[in-house]
Amino acid sequence: MKAAVYHGPRDIRVETVPDPALQRPTDAVVRVVNAAICGSDLWPYRGIATNWTAGSRIGHEFIGVVEEAGADLRTFKRGDIVAAPFSYSDNTCDYCHAGIYTSCRHGGFWGGADEDGGQGQFVRVPFADGTLRPIPAAVAHDEKKRASALTLTDVMSTGHHGCVRAGVKAGSSVAVIGDGAVGLCAIISAHRSNAARIFALGHHAARLELARAFGATDIVDSKDPDAAQKIIDATDGGVACVVEAVGSQATMDLGVSIVRPGGTLAYVGVPYGVSTFNARKLFSDNISIAGALAPTRAYIDELMTDVVLGKIDPGAVLTLRLPLEGTPDGYKAMDDRSTIKVLLEISAV
Ligand SMILES: [Zn+2]
Structure with a gap:
């Protein structure tokens, strides 16, 4: 064959x-x-x-x-x-x-x-x-x-796993980092769970258009240095649920920076080169880290x-x-x- x-x-x-x-x-x-x-x-x-x-x-x-x-x-x-x-x-x-x-x-x-x-x-x-x-x-x-x-x-099951592990439910505020297939599918899952607000972070116009079609309510350019602050301001403190669908140190750091106190970051992108988390921020704001490899x-x-x-x-x-x-x-x-x-x-x- x-x-x-x-x-x-x-x-x-x-x-x-x-x-x-x-x-x-x-x-x-x-x-x-x-x-x-x-x-x-x-x-x-x-x-x-x-x-x-x-x-x-x-x-x-x-x-x-x-x-x-x-x-x-x-x-x-x-x-x-x-x-x-x-x-x-x-x-x-x-x-x-x-x-x-x-x-x-x-x-x-x-x-x-x-x-x-x-x-x-x-x-x-x-x-x-x-x-x-x-x-x-x-x-x-x-x-x-x-x-x-x-x-x-x-990819669809993996994106869904991110939402499950991040605790997405009806009315949730959600940010999905990454405009690849897994990130886009996480948006489908969040929308399917009737999340109230879904931020899509990426930098590829055509993909972000699809994110919008899948149910994203807000599109944020992940390369904008003010991206995190814009999300924090728009949600009065950050989102309850972050699905990280890239797997880099920069995207993991971005994810931690936009979770509101008591919230959860779930990472479903295969991590390469991720070696640190901001433990002090996780501690101070009672942020949970969840993952990962989707069953x-x-x-x-x-x-x-x-x-x-x-x-x-x-x-x-x-x-x-x-x-x-x-x-x-x-x-x-x-x-x-x-x-x-x-x-x-x-x-x-
Ligand atoms: Zn078995």
Whole structure:
């Protein structure tokens, strides 16, 4: 089969790799219909994540059809249409039972040296019953809703996790830092929870326009040196909930500076180079820090219901469609920010 392979910074190639096969009776082999390129895929692409070796498989957002089902599967069978969270999990251990599927004692992540990546024609899925979630036929056969279903594997569920962890509820004041796909999806989640005021912080006009369409009430240029003060003034002391969706020291500091006393900052951007928090400010103002790595499996069903009903349209963040062979161009477009997020069209439903 064909799949995207990481060969080094700015060197992604689509090449022939071994076909996956069932290894355990709890496995499934999924034929990938659509995959996406994630902002976090850019960390190895840009050479910032240095633990990637040449030959690693890449991609962790995909939906598809069960091609082969292991003998022990009880939930899924050949032909079922499924979404795969960005990590696999057994759904039987204590961490899974606590809803922290990303810490599953037997779980793991797609891609790398040992697992198939999502950006390829097929993926062997360990613990398929514990990992996969069903996609209703009405979603799978509607191109727009199918794109939204794809976002539930990571960015929409991750943005939602940020809002859950930041305690967003009806009437909340919320600031979302970052105008990438996760930040934009956090705005959808905050709007869905009937937050009263939603500040979108970013610096890319087209993305901030989408933020407005998703429900942001206030747009703030994150590069404006007075950005924090403007939000503090507009809210008489800061917002109750911050969702930080970038993962840098500067954005984390900005987030802490705009939380009102008693509020919460939830960070869902993969942190790179974040080494300090303003502990004195957190202490003095009773600010909570929450996170982090989203157990997306926990949210897929709930959010899928809203996709079915047409209440949310997170698929709108997928602004470029390419065939699998175009994957290297997709990375390039996301790297230079000429597109928000890439959807790969790999096979028919
Ligand atoms: Zn587990």
